[in-house]
Amino acid sequence: AQSVSQHNHHVILSEAASLELGCNYSYGGTVNLFWYVQYPGQHLQLLLKYFSGDPLVKGIKGFEAEFIKSKFSFNLRKPSVQWSDTAEYFCAVNGNYQLIWGAGTKLIIKP
Amino acid sequence: EAQVTQNPRYLITVTGKKLTVTCSQNMNHEYMSWYRQDPGLGLRQIYYSMNVEVTDKGDVPEGYKVSRKEKRNFPLILESPSPNQTSLYFCASSLSLGGVSYGYTFGSGTRLTVV
Numbered sequence: 267a268q269s270v271s272q273h274n275h276h277v278i279l280s281e282a283a284s285l286e287l288g289c290n291y292s293y294g295g296t297v298n299l300f301w302y303v304q305y306p307g308q309h310l311q312l313l314l315k316y317f318s319g320d321p322l323v324k325g326i327k328g329f330e331a332e333f334i335k336s337k338f339s340f341n342l343r344k345p346s347v348q349w350s351d352t353a354e355y356f357c358a359v360n361g362n363y364q365l366i367w368g369a370g371t372k373l374i375i376k377p
Numbered sequence: 378e379a380q381v382t383q384n385p386r387y388l389i390t391v392t393g394k395k396l397t398v399t400c401s402q403n404m405n406h407e408y409m410s411w412y413r414q415d416p417g418l419g420l421r422q423i424y425y426s427m428n429v430e431v432t433d434k435g436d437v438p439e440g441y442k443v444s445r446k447e448k449r450n451f452p453l454i455l456e457s458p459s460p461n462q463t464s465l466y467f468c469a470s471s472l473s474l475g476g477v478s479y480g481y482t483f484g485s486g487t488r489l490t491v492v
Contacts, residue, residue: 300480309467309483310420317479356420360478363408363427365471369419 268293268361272368279347280376287342287371289331289357298360299340301331304370305353313355316340327351349377379404383468383484390458390491398453398487400468408473409451410435410481411443413464420467426451427473458491465489 273288291299301313314325321333331342340357352375357368381402390396402409410425412435422435426445440462442454451470455462465488469481 296477298477298479302481309486310481311483312480315480362476363473363478364410364422364425365478365481367420 268359268366270357270359270366270368272355272357272371274371275369276372276374278374278376281349282346285342285344285347285351285373287355287357287373289340289342289368290338291340291357291359291366292338293359293361293366295362296360297333297335299331299333300358300365301325301329301340301342302356302358303353304356310356313342347373347375349375351375379482381468381470381482381484383466383487386485386487388487388489390489392459392491393457396455396458396489398455398466398468398489400451400453400484401449402451402468402470402482403449404470404472404482405448406470406472406482407448408471408478409445410469410471411441411451411453412467412469413437414467414486415464423453423466458489460491463489463491 271290299316302310303313304310316323316333324330354370356370358365407428411423412420421437424443426432468484471481472479
């Protein structure tokens with residue numbers, strides 16, 4: 267069955283720490299991969315996406331993600347987090363006409 | 378501006394009183410969907426529509442109805458709301474070609490409380 271697994275439900279970091287959020291998927295078709303962010307009290311917004319080409323994709327606000335096909339992974343990274351990165355992060359992969367979602371990772375940045 | 382518009386943003390209602398949450402998109406997307414978001418449960422799909430007059434149940438369709446008479450609109454109807462439908466609801470639309478989704482655009486959400 268198609269699925270997306272996000273390894274951590276909660277992550278707490280100090281400002282300036284480096285971030286890596288794990289995402290693994292299982293899907294047999296053409297893969298489009300996404301990371302969405304939901305800031306407190308807001309709707310989900312697209313952070314970055316991978317469709318094809320360079321497996322290292324850069325998104326908004328200094329985030330990047332690397333698609334590793336052999337590991338079925340699409341981990342999100344940021345070298346130095348800020349307090350304003352406190353949010354919930356969702357990984358998703360395209361399914362048949364729809365997206366399949368991970369359960370989300372809540373990131374809390376301590377000032 | 379390309380967007381998905383949901384209304385209302387906040388709604389408090391009583392058990393059993395029919396309500397409709399509207400959703401409209403201006404991107405000519407074929408695919409539209411409704412999700413509910415509850416603490417600890419992530420996003421759960423209620424209904425989705427691949428095109429006009431084509432709707433399908435998602436993971437949690439009980440107690441909800443939808444319709445897709447026009448491409449741009451996808452209202453969510455609660456015929457007889459109950460307290461367990463208190464939640465945050467999101468509408469989303471997507472360009473989908475050949476069964477492949479190119480990512481969702483989300484509405485701003487509707488926080489529904491049923492008392």
